[in-house]
Amino acid sequence: MKRTSLGRVECPVARALDEIGDWWSLLIIRDAFDGMRRFSEFQKSLGISKGILTARLKHLVAIDVLQTAPISDEGGYQEYVLTKKGRDLFLVTVSLRQWAEDHCFGKTERRSTLMETASGKRVPRLALQGRDGKELDSSMTFVRKAADLDDSRAPRKAGVLRTAER
Amino acid sequence: MKRTSLGRVECPVARALDEIGDWWSLLIIRDAFDGMRRFSEFQKSLGISKGILTARLKHLVAIDVLQTAPISDEGGYQEYVLTKKGRDLFLVTVSLRQWAEDHCFGKTERRSTLMETASGKRVPRLALQGRDGKELDSSMTFVRKAADLDDSRAPRKAGVLRTAER
DNA sequence: GTAACTGGTTCTAAAATAGGACTAGACAAG
DNA sequence: CTTGTCTAGTCCTATTTTAGAACCAGTTAC
Numbered sequence: 001m002k003r004t005s006l007g008r009v010e011c012p013v014a015r016a017l018d019e020i021g022d023w024w025s026l027l028i029i030r031d032a033f034d035g036m037r038r039f040s041e042f043q044k045s046l047g048i049s050k051g052i053l054t055a056r057l058k059h060l061v062a063i064d065v066l067q068t069a070p071i072s073d074e075g076g077y078q079e080y081v082l083t084k085k086g087r088d089l090f091l092v093t094v095s096l097r098q099w100a101e102d103h104c105f106g107k108t109e110r111r112s113t114l115m116e117t118a119s120g121k122r123v124p125r126l127a128l129q130g131r132d133g134k135e136l137d138s139s140m141t142f143v144r145k146a147a148d149l150d151d152s153r154a155p156r157k158a159g160v161l162r163t164a165e166r
Numbered sequence: 167m168k169r170t171s172l173g174r175v176e177c178p179v180a181r182a183l184d185e186i187g188d189w190w191s192l193l194i195i196r197d198a199f200d201g202m203r204r205f206s207e208f209q210k211s212l213g214i215s216k217g218i219l220t221a222r223l224k225h226l227v228a229i230d231v232l233q234t235a236p237i238s239d240e241g242g243y244q245e246y247v248l249t250k251k252g253r254d255l256f257l258v259t260v261s262l263r264q265w266a267e268d269h270c271f272g273k274t275e276r277r278s279t280l281m282e283t284a285s286g287k288r289v290p291r292l293a294l295q296g297r298d299g300k301e302l303d304s305s306m307t308f309v310r311k312a313a314d315l316d317d318s319r320a321p322r323k324a325g326v327l328r329t330a331e332r
Numbered sequence: 333g334t335a336a337c338t339g340g341t342t343c344t345a346a347a348a349t350a351g352g353a354c355t356a357g358a359c360a361a362g
Numbered sequence: 363c364t365t366g367t368c369t370a371g372t373c374c375t376a377t378t379t380t381a382g383a384a385c386c387a388g389t390t391a392c
Contacts (some may be wrong), residue, residue, distance in 0.1 A: 002347070003189065003380070004213065011278050012266035013196045013259055019270060023169065023187060023349085030179045033304050039370050047170065049350050054371060076358065077369065085269045090304040091292055092265060093179055095257040100178035103251045104185060110312035112177050117306050119297045126257055126294050131285045138199050138256040140283050146276035168378070169349070189380085205339050215381050220340060242389070243338065 010146045019063050020089070024048060024056050029065065029086060030093050037079035038071075065089070094126055176312045185229050186255070190214060190222050195231065195252060196259050203245035204237075231255070260292055 006018035020026055024046065031045050043053050057080060060066040065086040071077045097114060105111050114123045130136040172184035186192055190212065197211050209219050223246055226232040231252040237243045263280060271277050280289045296302040 006193075010276055011196070012263040012270065014193060015270040016262040016266035017189075017192055019266075021187075021189060021192065023183075026183055026187065027172075027180060030177070034309055040368090043370090049352085050371065051351090051373080052349065055348095087304055088265055088268060091261040091294060092258070094294055095261045095292075096182040097178040099254055099258060100182035100185075102254060104178065104181040110176055112312050113310045114307050115310045116296050116302065117308055121297060123302065123307055124295060124297065126261075126292065128257060128260055128292050129290060130282050131287060131290065136282065136289065138253055141280055141289055142283055143200055144279045144281045146278050206337085209339090215383085216340065217342080217382090218380065221379095 011143075016092075020060075020065065022056070024052065025060060025065075026089075026093065026096070028053075028056055028060065029082070029089050032066065032080065032082050032086065033090065033093060037081060038077070039080075042080075060086070091126065094123070098126055177309075182258075186226075186231065188222070190218060191226060191231075192255075192259065192262070194219075194222055194226065195248070195255050198232065198246065198248050198252065199256065199259060203247060204243070205246075208246075226252070257292065260289070264292055 006014040009015060009018075020029070027046055028042055031042055036042055036045060039053065039057070042048070042057070043050060046053070048056075057066065061068060061080070063085075064083050066080045067083050068078045069081055071079050094114065101111060115121065116123050128136045130140065172180040175181060175184075186195070193212055194208055197208055202208055202211060205219065205223070208214070208223070209216060212219070214222075223232065227234060227246070229251075230249050232246045233249050234244045235247055237245050260280065267277060281287065282289050294302045296306065
């Protein structure tokens with residue numbers, strides 16, 4: 001009973017999770033953003049078992065999120081660095097970080113914070129701007145299935161999104 | 167050897183993944199954004215086993231991402247709707263979606279697309295704006311550990327982030 | 333009333349994980 | 363160049379999680 005693969009599904013969210021949605025990948029990527037490069041650095045930071053870390057790093061290299069590079073000239077150890085594809089996960093980590101800051105910490109709990117180097121201040125809120133410049137939320141969008149290419153103004157199939165008030 | 171918990175870690179990314187970083191949660195949330203509410207809708211859409219779906223829904227209700235509501239007046243079936251905490255995951259799904267659109271599809275592969283209801287056009291790119299209004303990338307930020315509260319201009323501890331060119 | 337559907341629970345087998353023991357090659361000191 | 367330590371893994375076992383199917387009680391449809 002192999003874990004079901006989402007690699008060939010048409011929903012991009014599912015494909016993303018198929019590649020980096022496992023328990024450890026995004027934490028490894030977060031550490032890579034934080035400057036870590038060596039096997040032992042990741043292992044120490046995450047407290048992950050070596051077997052799992054080996055498998056995860058191999059997978060991330062295989063899907064071109066990380067790349068190996070010789071650590072000095074020829075022959076010695078190697079390190080893992082983010083590729084462009086890996087660096088492009090930055091906004092994913094930022095969105096997760098901001099969500100957790102809002103919802104997963106008690107008022108008095110300490111947390112690490114993402115800072116802007118230039119200003120020395122906290123990074124501003126991530127926001128999705130619509131065509132008119134105003135902020136978009138989920139109720140102002142819908143998903144067009146790949147099959148509906150000729151029907152670009154189709155409303156959300158299931159009707160109005162119903163949500164809880166709080 | 168229980169899966170290691172990240173619930174009490176100080177890094178918000180880790181806490182977020184502790185709550186919703188498992189194999190199915192974000193897909194359930196994606197479907198909820200897409201208007202799904204009933205157990206059977208989720209089960210059909212995801213092709214997930216009922217036992218797992220039951221566990222995942224219970225967990226999402228327990229952490230207040232979803233909420234149950236009676237489907238008609240008293241006694242009948244119930245449905246699952248997003249709470250505010252759940253709706254606030256919108257940008258997480260958008261960032262994952264845009265990343266996968268860029269990196270996980272062949273040129274000719276069909277994909278579903280997130281559309282803006284007002285304009286009928288595709289939702290614009292998500293962008294993180296710095297204090298000066300310019301777009302921020304990972305190299306222009308650093309993580310301030312909770313312990314360094316009094317040291318807000320500390321540079322990234324591990325030095326310059328090294329990445330692969332491509 | 334009966335048939336089908338909904339929303340589960342329970343079972344088994346397979347896969348993934350944690351944690352530790354072990355090891356080949358790199359590197360450092362003398 | 364010899365010894366000792368470090369690095370980056372591999373391999374093993376016990377436990378946990380997952381997939382998939384069977385089963386079941388209450389609800390709705392006919």
